Amino acid sequence: MLFALWMFLASLLPTPALLAERVEGVGTDLGLEIAALVERSREAAEPPERPDLLGRSTQLWLQVDVVPDPGSAERLADRVGETLGAPAPSFVLVETLPGEDGLPPVHRVLAGPFDDYEAAEVARTRLEDGGLQAFVSPEDLDRLVGC
Numbered sequence: 001m002l003f004a005l006w007m008f009l010a011s012l013l014p015t016p017a018l019l020a021e022r023v024e025g026v027g028t029d030l031g032l033e034i035a036a037l038v039e040r041s042r043e044a045a046e047p048p049e050r051p052d053l054l055g056r057s058t059q060l061w062l063q064v065d066v067v068p069d070p071g072s073a074e075r076l077a078d079r080v081g082e083t084l085g086a087p088a089p090s091f092v093l094v095e096t097l098p099g100e101d102g103l104p105p106v107h108r109v110l111a112g113p114f115d116d117y118e119a120a121e122v123a124r125t126r127l128e129d130g131g132l133q134a135f136v137s138p139e140d141l142d143r144l145v146g147c
Contacts (some may be wrong), residue, residue, distance in 0.1 A: 015098040017092055022027050058114070059112060059113035059114060059115060059138060060112060060113065060114045060115075060117060060136055061110045061111065061112035061113060061114070061120075061136075062110065062111040062112055062114075062120055062123055062124055062127070062134040062135065062136060062137065063107050063108065063109070063110055063134060063135055063137050064076060064080055064109040064110065064111060064127065064132060064133070064134045065108075065133075065134075066107070066108045066109075067106065067107055067109070068107070069103060069107070070094070070096070070107050072107075073094045073107035073108075073109055074094055076109045077092045077093070077094050077108065078092075078137050079130075079132065080092045080109060080127065080131055080134075083126060083130035083132060084111065084115055084123055084126055085126075086128065087106045091108070091110075091111075091112075092109065092111045093110045093112075094107050094108070094109055094110075094111070095107070095108045095110060096108075110125060110137075111127075111134070112137075114136075117136060120136045121136060122135055126130075
């Protein structure tokens with residue numbers, strides 16, 4: 001939700017050419033330099049591309065946790081893999097997401113993909129029996145950040 005708001009607010013910024021025209025009392029060269037700085041900061045602020053692994057809309061995932069420390073996320077992913085055992089999902093994934101509102105990145109632990117809800121629920125129950133909490137995700141993982 002915050003990412004969508006950030007993208008909307010970023011779209012309200014003027015383009016470099018428009019910014020150069022609006023800078024009053026400043027020479028064109030300086031206006032263009034300011035516009036170039038704005039464009040570079042906009043490019044630097046763009047979030048990194050997400051792995052294509054999560055782009056499959058017909059499969060479900062288990063979200064186990066979102067943690068600030070990458071080491072903790074890796075240890076949790078190992079524990080999830082051990083708890084699920086065989087038959088385990090294709091993989092346990094630690095996804096690094098950009099922090100919101102200037103916060104540091106977070107690391108989301110996911111297990112999957114599952115072809116249907118029943119298979120995901122069996123794995124979720126197995127995790128719960130092993131002392132881990134998880135929930136079956138909706139198809140759109142972007143909505144889960146911070147849950």
